[in-house]
Amino acid sequence: MPSGELLAAHRASGARQVLSATSEAPSSPLLRAMMPALSTLMRWERLRSFTTRHLARVRVKAKERPREHSWGHAVVTWTDGETREGWLRLGDAQEYTGAVAAEIARRLLAGEGRPGAYTPAALFGPTLAESCGATYLLPHRDRR
Structure with missing residues (x-):
C-alpha cells in the first residue's frame, strides 16, 4: 500500500526501488482479491462521495x-x-x-x-x- 513514508524513503534514499509493507492494509484473501475492482469503482465521484459520507458517520469506541x-x-x-x-x-x-x-x-x-x-x-x-x-x-x- 503506497504511503507517505514510502515516497519519503524513495526520494531521500535515491534508490531505484523502494518496497513497503503495512499492517494497516486489508489482508484477508477476499479483500485482496476485491481491491483492484474497488479501486477502479472508487474513481467514480458519486460512489466516492457516498462512501466518504457513510464512513464519516462510523463511530469507533476508544480502547x-x-x-x-x-x-x-x-x-x-x-x-x-x-x-x-x-x-x-x-x-x-x-x-x-x-x-x-x-x-x-x-x-x-x-x-x-x-x-x-x-x-x-x-x-x-x-x-x-x-x-x-x-x-x-x-x-x-x-x-x-
Missing part, C-alpha cells in the same frame, strides 16, 4: 493501546549485496504524528530550512524523529 510502542522497520540492500536493517521506536503514533508537524513548523519558523521542496526527513535528517521522541535501533551490520 486501550495494544502495545507500548509503535515501530517503523527498514531493510536496505545495496547493489553490492550489503544489507543494513534498522527500527524506529516511538510511543503513540498519533501523538508522534502531531509532534512531527509541530516540530517541522518550529524549525521552519526558526529559519532552519533551506529553499526548495523536500520531504521533512530529507530536509532535517534523523534528528527530526529523535526530537519528537523516537529512538533509532540499529542492531548490527550484515553482509549477505
Whole structure:
C-alpha cells in the first residue's frame, strides 16, 4: 500500500526501488482479491462521495493501546549485496504524528530550512524523529 513514508524513503534514499509493507492494509484473501475492482469503482465521484459520507458517520469506541510502542522497520540492500536493517521506536503514533508537524513548523519558523521542496526527513535528517521522541535501533551490520 503506497504511503507517505514510502515516497519519503524513495526520494531521500535515491534508490531505484523502494518496497513497503503495512499492517494497516486489508489482508484477508477476499479483500485482496476485491481491491483492484474497488479501486477502479472508487474513481467514480458519486460512489466516492457516498462512501466518504457513510464512513464519516462510523463511530469507533476508544480502547486501550495494544502495545507500548509503535515501530517503523527498514531493510536496505545495496547493489553490492550489503544489507543494513534498522527500527524506529516511538510511543503513540498519533501523538508522534502531531509532534512531527509541530516540530517541522518550529524549525521552519526558526529559519532552519533551506529553499526548495523536500520531504521533512530529507530536509532535517534523523534528528527530526529523535526530537519528537523516537529512538533509532540499529542492531548490527550484515553482509549477505
